[in-house]
Amino acid sequence: MxxxxxxxxxxxxxxxxxxxxxxxxxxxxxxxxxxxxxxxxxxxxxxxxxxxxxxxxxxxxxxxxxxxxxxxxxxxxxxxxxxxxxxxxxxxxxxxxxxxxxxxxxxxxxxxxxxxxxxxxxxxxxxxxxxxxxxxxxxxxxxxxxxHVVKETKGQQLKDVIVTFGDFSKSNPSSRSYQLKAIEALVEKAMRVRIQGASSVDFAFTSVGKNGCHIIFSKNIWELAPGLMLAKESGCVTCKISGEKHGFSGEGIIIAQNLSILSEVSILLEDIK
Structure with a gap:
C-alpha cells in the first residue's frame, strides 16, 4: 500500500x-x-x-x-x-x-x-x-x-451463536416458503434464531462477531453491496443457496463468522425441499 x-x-x-x-x-x-x-x-x-x-x-x-x-x-x-x-x-x-x-x-x-x-x-x-x-x-x-472476526470467533460452532435471517424479502418473495423451512431447521441447532429487520444491522453484527451467521434472500443491491463487502473484509465466509435447486427464484446468501458455522448451516439447509 x-x-x-x-x-x-x-x-x-x-x-x-x-x-x-x-x-x-x-x-x-x-x-x-x-x-x-x-x-x-x-x-x-x-x-x-x-x-x-x-x-x-x-x-x-x-x-x-x-x-x-x-x-x-x-x-x-x-x-x-x-x-x-x-x-x-x-x-x-x-x-x-x-x-x-x-x-x-x-x-x-x-x-x-x-x-x-x-x-x-x-x-x-x-x-x-x-x-x-x-x-x-x-x-x-x-x-x-x-x-478480525475469524480470529475472535474461530472456535465457535452453530450451537454457540445467534443466527439471523433477513426480513421476508419483497424483492424475492418466492423464497418465503424455503425461508420458513430454513428457520425451522435451525431453531433446534443454533443458540437462537432471530429476524432483526434491517440488513445493515444483520451484516454489521455478524461482521463484528455479535451474531454467528446471517442468511438473506434479497435481490436489492442497496441491501447487499455494503454489508457483503464489510463481512468479507472482516474475515467472514460466505456461500450461495441455489434458488433453482430449492424451488425459489434467484438465490440466497449465507454469511458466517467461520468455516465451521458455514459448513454446519450449509449442510442443514441443503436437505430442504
Missing part, C-alpha cells in the same frame, strides 16, 4: 463519514410522515430527504460519479461489467419500519462500486453509535478499530 493510496482512502472515509453521520444525526431526529410503499411495506418522507441530501453532498465532492439509491434513483445501468465508472449505492434508512416504531435497529448503508466490484462501504447505526466501514483488500473497521 503506497502513501498516496493511504491518503486517498483516509480522505474518502472522512468525507463519507461526515456526510452520512451528519445527515442521520440531523434528519433522523425530526418528525416524519408515513405512507404505504406496497403490501406490508412503508416509506417515510425522511427516506427521501436522506437520499436527496446524501446524493447532493456526495456529488459535490465526487461530481463524475454515478449514484443509485433505493427511493428515487433505481437505474442500474452504471453497473455493467465492462464499465469501470465509480457508482455510489445507498440505502438511506435501512429498517424503516424499525425506525418508525422507535426500535434502535436501523441504519444508513452505502457502497462505492468501481464497475461491478465494491471498493468501499460504510454502515452507520445511529441509535447505538456504531460506524462500520471497509476498504477492498484493506480490512474492516468499527469506530475506527480494526475487525
Amino acid at each position: 503506497n502513501e498516496s493510496s493511504v491518503i486517498h482512502d483516509k480522505e474518502l472515509i472522512d468525507i463519507v463519514k461526515k456526510i452520512i453521520t451528519s445527515s442521520a444525526d440531523e434528519l433522523l431526529t425530526e418528525s416524519f410522515t408515513i405512507k404505504e410503499k406496497g403490501k406490508q411495506d412503508i416509506v417515510t418522507n425522511l427516506d427521501f430527504e436522506m437520499e436527496r441530501r446524501i446524493k447532493k453532498e456526495l456529488l459535490y465532492y465526487f461530481p463524475e460519479d454515478g449514484f443509485i439509491g433505493e427511493e428515487e434513483n433505481h437505474d442500474l445501468g452504471n453497473l455493467k461489467t465492462k464499465n469501470k465508472m465509480r457508482t455510489w449505492i445507498l440505502d438511506p434508512i435501512d429498517g424503516t419500519l424499525n425506525f418508525t416504531q422507535g426500535h434502535p435497529f436501523f441504519g444508513v448503508q452505502i457502497a462505492l462500486m468501481i464497475g461491478t466490484e465494491p471498493y468501499f462501504s460504510m454502515i452507520y447505526l445511529p441509535k447505538i453509535n456504531e460506524l462500520y466501514y471497509a476498504i477492498s483488500g484493506k480490512g474492516a473497521y468499527i469506530n475506527d478499530q480494526s475487525i
Whole structure:
C-alpha cells in the first residue's frame, strides 16, 4: 500500500463519514410522515430527504460519479461489467419500519462500486453509535478499530451463536416458503434464531462477531453491496443457496463468522425441499 493510496482512502472515509453521520444525526431526529410503499411495506418522507441530501453532498465532492439509491434513483445501468465508472449505492434508512416504531435497529448503508466490484462501504447505526466501514483488500473497521472476526470467533460452532435471517424479502418473495423451512431447521441447532429487520444491522453484527451467521434472500443491491463487502473484509465466509435447486427464484446468501458455522448451516439447509 503506497502513501498516496493511504491518503486517498483516509480522505474518502472522512468525507463519507461526515456526510452520512451528519445527515442521520440531523434528519433522523425530526418528525416524519408515513405512507404505504406496497403490501406490508412503508416509506417515510425522511427516506427521501436522506437520499436527496446524501446524493447532493456526495456529488459535490465526487461530481463524475454515478449514484443509485433505493427511493428515487433505481437505474442500474452504471453497473455493467465492462464499465469501470465509480457508482455510489445507498440505502438511506435501512429498517424503516424499525425506525418508525422507535426500535434502535436501523441504519444508513452505502457502497462505492468501481464497475461491478465494491471498493468501499460504510454502515452507520445511529441509535447505538456504531460506524462500520471497509476498504477492498484493506480490512474492516468499527469506530475506527480494526475487525478480525475469524480470529475472535474461530472456535465457535452453530450451537454457540445467534443466527439471523433477513426480513421476508419483497424483492424475492418466492423464497418465503424455503425461508420458513430454513428457520425451522435451525431453531433446534443454533443458540437462537432471530429476524432483526434491517440488513445493515444483520451484516454489521455478524461482521463484528455479535451474531454467528446471517442468511438473506434479497435481490436489492442497496441491501447487499455494503454489508457483503464489510463481512468479507472482516474475515467472514460466505456461500450461495441455489434458488433453482430449492424451488425459489434467484438465490440466497449465507454469511458466517467461520468455516465451521458455514459448513454446519450449509449442510442443514441443503436437505430442504
